[in-house]
Amino acid sequence: MTRHLLIGLTGLLLAACAPASPPETEAPVSAPAIVLPQSRDGAVTDRFARMALQCVHKEYPNKISHVMNSDADAATPRQLHPAFYGCFDWHSSVHGHWLLARILNTDPETPYRAAIVAALGHSFTPENIAGEIAYFKGADRASFERPYGTAWFLQMMTELRESDLPEATKWVATLEPLETFIIDETSTWLTKLAYPIRLGTHNQTAFAFGLMLDWARANNAGAFNAQLTQKVLEFHSSDVNCPLAYEPSGEDFLSPCLMEADLMRRVMPADQYAAWLSAFLPQLPTTGRSDWLLPGVVLDPTDGKLVHLDGVNLSRAWALEGIASALPEGDARIASLLAAADVHKQTGIAAISDEHYSGSHWLASFATYLETRRGISPE
Numbered sequence: 001m002t003r004h005l006l007i008g009l010t011g012l013l014l015a016a017c018a019p020a021s022p023p024e025t026e027a028p029v030s031a032p033a034i035v036l037p038q039s040r041d042g043a044v045t046d047r048f049a050r051m052a053l054q055c056v057h058k059e060y061p062n063k064i065s066h067v068m069n070s071d072a073d074a075a076t077p078r079q080l081h082p083a084f085y086g087c088f089d090w091h092s093s094v095h096g097h098w099l100l101a102r103i104l105n106t107d108p109e110t111p112y113r114a115a116i117v118a119a120l121g122h123s124f125t126p127e128n129i130a131g132e133i134a135y136f137k138g139a140d141r142a143s144f145e146r147p148y149g150t151a152w153f154l155q156m157m158t159e160l161r162e163s164d165l166p167e168a169t170k171w172v173a174t175l176e177p178l179e180t181f182i183i184d185e186t187s188t189w190l191t192k193l194a195y196p197i198r199l200g201t202h203n204q205t206a207f208a209f210g211l212m213l214d215w216a217r218a219n220n221a222g223a224f225n226a227q228l229t230q231k232v233l234e235f236h237s238s239d240v241n242c243p244l245a246y247e248p249s250g251e252d253f254l255s256p257c258l259m260e261a262d263l264m265r266r267v268m269p270a271d272q273y274a275a276w277l278s279a280f281l282p283q284l285p286t287t288g289r290s291d292w293l294l295p296g297v298v299l300d301p302t303d304g305k306l307v308h309l310d311g312v313n314l315s316r317a318w319a320l321e322g323i324a325s326a327l328p329e330g331d332a333r334i335a336s337l338l339a340a341a342d343v344h345k346q347t348g349i350a351a352i353s354d355e356h357y358s359g360s361h362w363l364a365s366f367a368t369y370l371e372t373r374r375g376i377s378p379e
Contacts, residue, residue, distance in 0.1 A: 031057035048364035055087040083128035089151030099154035147208035154215035200252030207261040253311030258319035265326030286332035290339035295347040304358040313348035316367040
């Protein structure tokens with residue numbers, strides 16, 4: 001009897017010490033099975049649409065930037081971000097969704113229309129966006145995806161508001177609470193930001209501020225536009241002699257000098273901007289040659305950081321086009337700006353491939369931004 005009693009007590013102790021089973025959670029709704037049609041010959045954006053559709057609901061591999069305050073914060077990407085869990089990281093998922101909306105707006109005849117509508121509809125549900133807002137409001141997450149990811153979110157909202165798609169009105173209403181939260185948090189951050197962030201990667205303020213200004217003007221957000229314009233002028237109106245020769249850094253996907261120049265065209269009249277640019281980039285040639293700025297070189301496209309340089313070629317191209325678009329007609333620098341933009345564009349577009357996920361999960365968005373001239377006023 002003693003032996004049986006000991007066995008029973010041992011079993012009770014083991015049961016008491018065993019880790020508790022994780023609470024059961026409702027299984028997430030599976031992404032729709034999307035049939036991808038054949039791409040059209042010569043339609044370069046078809047390839048970009050395919051790449052985005054193949055990643056916006058692809059959960060793994062995934063790189064999360066996640067502040068944990070307890071064991072309860074250990075969760076899968078889809079549990080943390082029910083709308084934007086695909087494409088390797090949150091910001092790439094957001095601009096992957098932007099890409100799809102942009103394709104619908106710029107190519108109404110796209111063969112991917114049905115697939116895009118299904119994909120966006122799966123992501124943009126009230127339950128999913130409530131989950132995203134809850135994440136943003138978690139403790140110690142005030143800087144989450146600030147400013148790069150949040151700027152792309154605002155760009156996505158602009159794209160959806162410009163859409164003629166019947167579903168877009170519902171999607172905008174669903175997403176607006178997160179948009180409002182992001183604007184309020186960004187406005188508060190701007191009051192505390194003492195210096196610009198001049199990196200060539202995600203934290204750079206020049207690129208993000210450009211997207212944010214475009215959002216503010218497209219959506220008549222006067223107070224935010226005024227606040228951000230004032231901050232941009234405070235940071236950059238006196239900048240001179242940007243060291244373009246030091247670029248690119250080995251992991252850049254944004255040019256600090258060119259993105260700042262592309263930003264400043266948004267806050268200055270043409271004549272004032274032309275004078276500011278002369279002081280900021282005095283090395284710009286007036287001969288029409290393209291070799292004054294050489295594209296970045298990628299030696300290993302499987303390396304997620306080194307492949308950033310494919311992105312810098314694309315973003316340089318749209319920045320150069322943007323700078324040229326803002327100069328007065330007849331400015332002698334325009335030809336060289338556009339010549340360098342063309343070389344960078346050709347190099348960047350040629351490098352886009354779905355062979356390596358390190359680049360395919362995000363480069364198509366950069367290519368679409370460039371190809372569709374987003375951010376540049378119609379001529």
